[in-house]
Structures are given as C-alpha cells and as structure tokens.
Amino acid sequence: MSVKHDILSVMSQWAPEDTAEAWDNVGLQLDTQKPIERLAIMLEFNLDTWAVFNEYDYDFVICHHPLIFKPIQRLGHDEWQDQVLRNLIKKDIGLYVSHTNLDRALDGVTDMLMRQYAFDIQREEDLSNGYGKCIELSEPAELHLLLDKVPAVAQIIPNELEIKTIALCGGSGKSFVQDVIKSGVDLFITGELGYHDIQTLRQAKVGILLLGHYQSEAFICEGIKQRLEHLEIEIDIIK
Numbered sequence: 001m002s003v004k005h006d007i008l009s010v011m012s013q014w015a016p017e018d019t020a021e022a023w024d025n026v027g028l029q030l031d032t033q034k035p036i037e038r039l040a041i042m043l044e045f046n047l048d049t050w051a052v053f054n055e056y057d058y059d060f061v062i063c064h065h066p067l068i069f070k071p072i073q074r075l076g077h078d079e080w081q082d083q084v085l086r087n088l089i090k091k092d093i094g095l096y097v098s099h100t101n102l103d104r105a106l107d108g109v110t111d112m113l114m115r116q117y118a119f120d121i122q123r124e125e126d127l128s129n130g131y132g133k134c135i136e137l138s139e140p141a142e143l144h145l146l147l148d149k150v151p152a153v154a155q156i157i158p159n160e161l162e163i164k165t166i167a168l169c170g171g172s173g174k175s176f177v178q179d180v181i182k183s184g185v186d187l188f189i190t191g192e193l194g195y196h197d198i199q200t201l202r203q204a205k206v207g208i209l210l211l212g213h214y215q216s217e218a219f220i221c222e223g224i225k226q227r228l229e230h231l232e233i234e235i236d237i238i239k
C-alpha cells in the first residue's frame, strides 16, 4: 500500500470525514499520484506558511483549516488562497484537511487542549456533540493559580468567581455560548469569541479566558505527527 493510502487511513480512522460539520469542507482537497517521502503538517496554509514550506521538497501536506472552503468558481491570481492553490498544483503537492472532524475526535483538538493543562479532574463530559468538554475540578481553583497553567491573552472574570467547573473548546467558541451557559459552568476557556458572545456570557456570570485561535489549536500538529510517526517518511511541522 502507498504512503498516501496509509496517511489517509490513519487520519480518517482517527477523525472520520463524515463527522465534520455540514458547512465544513474536509478530506483530500488536492490529490497527487507522486510518491510521498516528505510530509508537512500545519494549522493553516497561507502565503507565510507557503514561504517556509517552499524552502523544502515536501510531497504532501496535512492542514487543519481548509484551504478550499467555499466551492471554487474561478481561480484567479490576486487572492492569497488562489496563489497557494496554484503553487500546490504547479508542484503536484497533495493536500489533506481535517478540521471540525478533528476538533471533536477522540484525542482531537478539544481533548488535547483539555489534557495539556493537567487539571485535577473529578468528572468530564462532552459539550455540544464533543466540540467542547465540561469538566469538574476535584477542588475549586483560584484564578491566579489557573492562570499559571493557562496562558490566556484576555480574561473577563466576574467578581468573586469560584472556579469549580470549566468548559473548554479549541478555536472559536462562538457557536457554543448557549450550550456553555446551559451547562452552568463557572468558566469558559476557548480560542476566540465575538463582542456579543462575551456580553452574553458576562451577563450569565460565566468567566472567560481567551487563548487566541491559533494558540488554542497549534498543538494538534504535534498530535498528528505522533499518529503518523510509524510511517517511514520525514515529517515536519510548519508554524
């Protein structure tokens, strides 16, 4: 069996493509028949990651955020997405995307986010079909101790908040605000939220820690690399 076949089977067993959201676009976005000896893993493909990528001879890329998202109606020269896609086609480089299917997968983005903080967890359950996690800590946590573990770029914390339960979700937590409020947790840790999401949570007295979209997901690249390390190819993570 080819390396491409092995990569696709590892990825689709871990995060089946049919578990992605209906609005999402995941899977093999650019197929190639050339043998794969060097693989790159990245969170997003743009002109910056392309510049790094292009310094080496990669044959295949696994990317978290879809390069092809909306149906392509024309391929121009001006948009960065078009330029990256053109570059990939010219060099016959394959592209596989695992996005919302990987967010909710077992040991996927949200699981890895939760685990990297090594909280002392008494109980955990899924939030919003597995896109998030709700955890109950063994002991209530003080905010300053929590902040030693969680490198938040912004915090919106109600006065005298005691933190016993936490909801977590990598990337944008926007779609899950109502579920977070319904779950009755004390704190929501996510990558990013909009102004109105923050107001809604604030009125419900839920504390918020924002990590940054990239920062809340970047570690999944290492997770993907570990899954594929048994293949006899070179694998690099591009930041």
Ligand SMILES: [Zn+2]
Pocket: 065, 170, 171, 172, 213, 217
């Ligand atoms: Zn994301």
